[in-house]
Amino acid sequence: MNVTPLNDNILIQVDPELDKVATESGVTLYKPQGSHEHVLNTGVVLKTGMGKKYDNKVVPTGVEPGDGVLFITFVAGYTETSKAVQQIVGKDQAIIKPNDILLVYDRKNPLKFTQ
Numbered sequence: 001m002n003v004t005p006l007n008d009n010i011l012i013q014v015d016p017e018l019d020k021v022a023t024e025s026g027v028t029l030y031k032p033q034g035s036h037e038h039v040l041n042t043g044v045v046l047k048t049g050m051g052k053k054y055d056n057k058v059v060p061t062g063v064e065p066g067d068g069v070l071f072i073t074f075v076a077g078y079t080e081t082s083k084a085v086q087q088i089v090g091k092d093q094a095i096i097k098p099n100d101i102l103l104v105y106d107r108k109n110p111l112k113f114t115q
Contacts, residue, residue: 008052009095012043039073061098068107071100
């Protein structure tokens with residue numbers, strides 16, 4: 001697929017979903033069970049837009065292709081627009097914003113995941 005995200009959009013390859021993520025520091029983050037809550041996912045950055053314009057300057061996204069990311073999504077609604085975007089980018093990919101990213105990690109030294 002030959003797409004390029006615009007502005008501060010980030011195209012990621014989403015990892016298979018897990019019920020919880022355990023970090024090396026011992027913090028365990030659990031996926032919420034409610035239908036209107038957020039969901040934590042991990043993935044790898046495939047492509048990024050050049051950033052968002054602010055005060056005639058471009059502020060970069062803060063991530064680069066190959067970075068591992070822990071990001072948050074909200075499951076409250078699934079609009080026709082999000083369905084159309086999902087068909088274009090693929091079912092295992094997503095387009096997110098920098099504010100959705102909670103942390104960036106090195107994929108060569110990944111977070112320890114548990115199920």
